[in-house]
Amino acid sequence: MILTEKEVTTKEVKAWKGLHLLHFQGSSCSQKVRLMLGELEQKWVSHPINLIKQANSTPWYLGINPRGVVPVLVHDGVVHVESNDIITYLNTTFSKPGNSYFFDTSSTAAAEAQQLLDLEESLHMDLRLLTIEFGPLSLKSKDSIDAQEKNGNFDAKRAHEVEWWREKAENGISDSETCAAAKNFSTAFNKLDQRLAEQPWIMGDKISIIDISWFPNVQRLINMGYPMSRHKNLSAYYQRLISRPSFKAELSQPGSRFGKLLFGGIRFANRIKGKSMERCL
Numbered sequence: 001m002i003l004t005e006k007e008v009t010t011k012e013v014k015a016w017k018g019l020h021l022l023h024f025q026g027s028s029c030s031q032k033v034r035l036m037l038g039e040l041e042q043k044w045v046s047h048p049i050n051l052i053k054q055a056n057s058t059p060w061y062l063g064i065n066p067r068g069v070v071p072v073l074v075h076d077g078v079v080h081v082e083s084n085d086i087i088t089y090l091n092t093t094f095s096k097p098g099n100s101y102f103f104d105t106s107s108t109a110a111a112e113a114q115q116l117l118d119l120e121e122s123l124h125m126d127l128r129l130l131t132i133e134f135g136p137l138s139l140k141s142k143d144s145i146d147a148q149e150k151n152g153n154f155d156a157k158r159a160h161e162v163e164w165w166r167e168k169a170e171n172g173i174s175d176s177e178t179c180a181a182a183k184n185f186s187t188a189f190n191k192l193d194q195r196l197a198e199q200p201w202i203m204g205d206k207i208s209i210i211d212i213s214w215f216p217n218v219q220r221l222i223n224m225g226y227p228m229s230r231h232k233n234l235s236a237y238y239q240r241l242i243s244r245p246s247f248k249a250e251l252s253q254p255g256s257r258f259g260k261l262l263f264g265g266i267r268f269a270n271r272i273k274g275k276s277m278e279r280c281l
């Protein structure tokens with residue numbers, strides 16, 4: 001999705017040439033785009049946006065993406081948002097003939113693939129909620145929510161995000177919400193697992209953007225102690241993905257290695273406390 005001229009008030013980005021990614025190492029949506037750029041062997045300029053320091057709520061950043069979330073891709077001065085749209089755009093723009101990461105758009109599989117991208121997108125809040133409960137993400141402070149709301153121009157999507165964070169800061173996360181989120185992933189993973197019983201990649205014989213879109217979810221859930229052994233085909237598929245050069249490169253970044261250690265420590269602590277997703281399934 002391309003933002004309009006009016007939405008982008010931080011004018012300097014319009015002069016940026018080539019591919020620029022505004023992203024955060026620990027963000028699942030940013031990871032999709034880094035993986036896609038790696039698969040396509042594209043060079044890109046990195047602009048880290050530290051979500052821990054709320055760098056996504058500064059007037060400068062909100063002038064690039066008024067939604068206040070990462071990732072943002074700036075390609076030759078044009079601002080693209082929404083990770084699934086960005087990877088679709090990158091594939092259309094940069095994949096070589098015969099090496100497309102998309103399914104055959106003329107086939108009936110196209111609608112099915114779009115549904116799988118939509119399903120992935122629809123689980124984003126569940127992923128966020130589980131990362132607060134089983135990972136290193138924290139609820140936001142009042143000051144940080146106020147900055148997210150007040151800085152920059154009004155944006156309906158950001159207002160929705162602010163409402164979500166405020167509600168959670170006030171009421172906390174209930175056990176039933178946590179279990180519903182874990183169950184939603186379990187249902188989606190069963191669906192992927194069934195497809196992978198017949199074929200090596202979600203859409204068939206070739207890796208596609210659908211695999212790239214789903215990967216950060218599978219990885220995050222594994223990191224948070226989700227019992228992935230319930231989905232044998234998905235587990236084997238995960239191993240196939242992480243043995244690809246672009247995935248290896250992404251996972252060997254210092255930030256990714258640190259993230260793995262951090263999740264490992266939290267998983268261990270949760271095990272001692274008897275806190276698990278398994279009880280919900």
Ligand SMILES: N[C@@H](CCC(=O)N[C@@H](CS)C(=O)NCC(=O)O)C(=O)O
Nearest residue numbers: 027028029068069070071082083084
């Ligand atoms: N649908 C959006 C979701 C973007 C999103 O929520 N990004 C998260 C990181 S994965 C974020 O920037 N969160 C910052 C915050 O909530 O303050 C996409 O796929 O790009």
